[in-house]
Amino acid sequence: MMIVGLLGDIPLSLVLVALCHPAHPWLIHGVVFTAGLYAVGWALAVRSASSTIPHAIDERALWLGGGMHYGGSIPRSSIRRVQSFHQSRHAWAVANQVHMRDVLVVSRLDSPNVAIELEDSAVSQVSLTRKGKRVAPRRWILLYADRPGELATAVS
Structure with a gap:
């Protein structure tokens, strides 16, 4: 589910590049992709903490x-x-x-x-x-x- 959620960032970065016409479009793609990976990392951390701290x-x-x-x-x-x-x-x-x-x-x-x-x-x-x-x-x-x-x- 997290990977599918991360795929939503691809159209976002394409829209940002199309609207802004930057000289370095790969930079925008990289920033948006890194932000998505950061969110996935936090989701995995919360899940890991929930399963490793028992009652x-x-x-x-x-x-x-x-x-x-x-x-x-x-x-x-x-x-x-x-x-x-x-x-x-x-x-x-x-x-x-x-x-x-x-x-x-x-x-x-x-x-x-x-x-x-x-x-x-x-x-x-x-x-x-x-x-x-x-x-x-x-x-x-x-x-x-x-x-x-x-x-x-x-x-x-």
Whole structure:
């Protein structure tokens, strides 16, 4: 998908050359191509960070990994229940009669497959950040796990 997206830069550079009539058209082609490769590099970096920073569980808390967007910890005492699911998050919300305003989606690149319901008193105990800034948790937290069933069992 990234390579197909990069192909969109070819007509852009041709249009720029046709409009500007520069003495060195290869320079414009090179600049536009380099900008496209830079974007592809960032997309690969975000994907790599998301897959190499895992969620971790210890005796006290579930530590959220998953890359550069969300991070933090959820104390085990704050977790009411954990569900794994295989449908879309909207289908899951309809099936469980959950309003999406009560849901915080932590996984951005991958479709979430684990739902964590927090206790009502957990707001002060859960520490979540998004890009370094504190985020107030909601009743449900949705995230992606490679093995959702094992994560749900380990947290429960």
